[in-house]
Amino acid sequence: MKHFLNTQDWSRPDLDALLAQAAVFKREKLSGAMKGRAIALVFFNPSMRTRTSFEIGAFQLGGHAVVLQPGKDAWPIEFDLGTVMDGEAEEHIAEVARVLARYVDLIGVRAFPKFVDWAQDREDKVLRAFARYSTVPVINMETITHPCQELAHALALQEHFGTTDLRGKKFVLTWTYHPKPLNTAVANSALTIATRMGMDVTLLCPTPDYVLDERYLGWAQANVAESGGSFAISHDIESAYRGADVVYAKSWGALPYFGNWGPEKPIRDQYRHFIVDEAKMALTNDGVFSHCLPLRRNVKATDAVMDSPRCIAIHEAENRLHVQKAVMTALLR
Ligand code: CP
Numbered sequence: 001m002k003h004f005l006n007t008q009d010w011s012r013p014d015l016d017a018l019l020a021q022a023a024v025f026k027r028e029k030l031s032g033a034m035k036g037r038a039i040a041l042v043f044f045n046p047s048m049r050t051r052t053s054f055e056i057g058a059f060q061l062g063g064h065a066v067v068l069q070p071g072k073d074a075w076p077i078e079f080d081l082g083t084v085m086d087g088e089a090e091e092h093i094a095e096v097a098r099v100l101a102r103y104v105d106l107i108g109v110r111a112f113p114k115f116v117d118w119a120q121d122r123e124d125k126v127l128r129a130f131a132r133y134s135t136v137p138v139i140n141m142e143t144i145t146h147p148c149q150e151l152a153h154a155l156a157l158q159e160h161f162g163t164t165d166l167r168g169k170k171f172v173l174t175w176t177y178h179p180k181p182l183n184t185a186v187a188n189s190a191l192t193i194a195t196r197m198g199m200d201v202t203l204l205c206p207t208p209d210y211v212l213d214e215r216y217l218g219w220a221q222a223n224v225a226e227s228g229g230s231f232a233i234s235h236d237i238e239s240a241y242r243g244a245d246v247v248y249a250k251s252w253g254a255l256p257y258f259g260n261w262g263p264e265k266p267i268r269d270q271y272r273h274f275i276v277d278e279a280k281m282a283l284t285n286d287g288v289f290s291h292c293l294p295l296r297r298n299v300k301a302t303d304a305v306m307d308s309p310r311c312i313a314i315h316e317a318e319n320r321l322h323v324q325k326a327v328m329t330a331l332l333r
Helices: 012-027 049-060 093-103 125-133 147-161 185-196 214-227 237-241 264-269 313-332
Strands: 038-043 064-068 106-110 138-140 170-175 200-204 230-234 246-250 288-290
Touching (some): 049 313, 106 125, 125 138, 138 313, 147 185, 185 214, 288 313
Parallel strands (some): 038 064, 038 106, 200 230
């Protein structure tokens, strides 16, 4: 049984097929591909785009979506084995995943890191537990990566450049300031899909502490070796932006400070100037800007950048609907 946990688990032809199918769904909204089928959307964290696009996507395919928020409108879940469950959790993932799989044909999971211990968070325990116990395919709706966002971004770039071949495009993934330390998922994912597509990718971040986990650096290196792109890390804003075709922004917390965010805050506060603004975008090759959203205006990117015709974030957000319909359809085959 195939899950959709990371794009890195899927072959390039399979990813290309998902993107091609998404483009079809963008033209032809309705289909009966999920007629009589259902998906459970399990949210441990808030969402606007993911929840809406999955629910509407299932509806447009003739299927049904059920949203569950463990600890809110569903029982809190235990994930460790051998635990004496005398705390908050009312049931174990071993039962939850297997019971849900008797009702539905797909399970989507959103479970962000706990931001206390990256060594634990990087194991992606919640998603892996659903995949382990579920007897139906599991879809990652953002955990420590965000593969649905990757596909939506790739489709938006293919649309913008008018080609499915993104090789040779200069792609900058820039860290931006945010008042809180955020998940690295979208950054890990942007790096993964941009290198997979053969682009010349620069990871721009303020200091070595903000470099991403070695797993994703390894994926990036492996991907460019196969796709013919390139990958570099930079802490220099001007050289990273110069000549860029794509600027993708995301804020994230520095991995060495997981669980000890106090000392990280004054460091992060020094780098508010990483905001994406018109002066930086003027260094690019008439480049496009995007972000996964939600985005704090005039913190991560200025109003002028967000309102520019070169901003494709809304197109990318729309594409979540189309790519997720392609993913659900592919997994139901
Ligand atoms: N980009 C994204 O996943 O948005 P939500 O957090 O609103 O779902």
